[in-house]
Amino acid sequence: DTGVSQDPRHKITKRGQNVTFRCDPISEHNRLYWYRQTLGQGPEFLTYFQNEAQLEKSRLLSDRFSAERPKGSFSTLEIQRTEQGDSAMYLCASSPRRPDQLNEQYFGPGTRLTVT
Amino acid sequence: AQSVTQLGSHVSVSEGALVLLRCNYSSSVPPYLFWYVQYPNQGLQLLLKYTSAATLVKGINGFEAEFKKSETSFHLTKPSAHMRDAAEYFCAVSETGTASKLTFGTGTRLQVTL
Numbered sequence: 001d002t003g004v005s006q007d008p009r010h011k012i013t014k015r016g017q018n019v020t021f022r023c024d025p026i027s028e029h030n031r032l033y034w035y036r037q038t039l040g041q042g043p044e045f046l047t048y049f050q051n052e053a054q055l056e057k058s059r060l061l062s063d064r065f066s067a068e069r070p071k072g073s074f075s076t077l078e079i080q081r082t083e084q085g086d087s088a089m090y091l092c093a094s095s096p097r098r099p100d101q102l103n104e105q106y107f108g109p110g111t112r113l114t115v116t
Numbered sequence: 117a118q119s120v121t122q123l124g125s126h127v128s129v130s131e132g133a134l135v136l137l138r139c140n141y142s143s144s145v146p147p148y149l150f151w152y153v154q155y156p157n158q159g160l161q162l163l164l165k166y167t168s169a170a171t172l173v174k175g176i177n178g179f180e181a182e183f184k185k186s187e188t189s190f191h192l193t194k195p196s197a198h199m200r201d202a203a204e205y206f207c208a209v210s211e212t213g214t215a216s217k218l219t220f221g222t223g224t225r226l227q228v229t230l
Contacts, residue, residue, distance in 0.1 A: 033218075041222055091160070103218075105162070106162065107159035108159050109158055
């Protein structure tokens, strides 16, 4: 059972460019979450999918951010017109179907974004 | 709205000493509570979780936590610290009953000295 994987692990981009991150959850986990973590802070929730449906979005997710999970497997997070304030670690997590494990979230290694 | 407060952004203990990391929560509904550990440049690893089955929860790596409703606390302890325990520890809360987002505290960095 492989863990959650994220690609790329590091991304450096110039302000104004678009970036896209990918997350592959643990197989058969039907829930997928995106969080953002800045230096010295805990992760902050961005959005959540159950299968392919995006069920909740944080107010942190401005209109420059979009997330998809087209076939209920991997997910992508796109940031358009990046700003320096977008520099952060973007974490993906997945959660299993079992009722006794519903709220257990398993995290990937993250994608560190640096906007210059 | 739910929230957690972690008292002490940095905690330093000697190897072999007791580890105590504090977490207080606020929730309008019965919560699920979690402790995660994060090693440098890595994602978060689940240490343990409280889901109302038992107030004393045992986790991996010798850690445990006790849910105290009267104190709205969920402190993390380990009887004897090891050098490998040096990491960032996060307390988190979520709503019960359904799959739900986690709300994290700001973290406590644990330093273990010889």
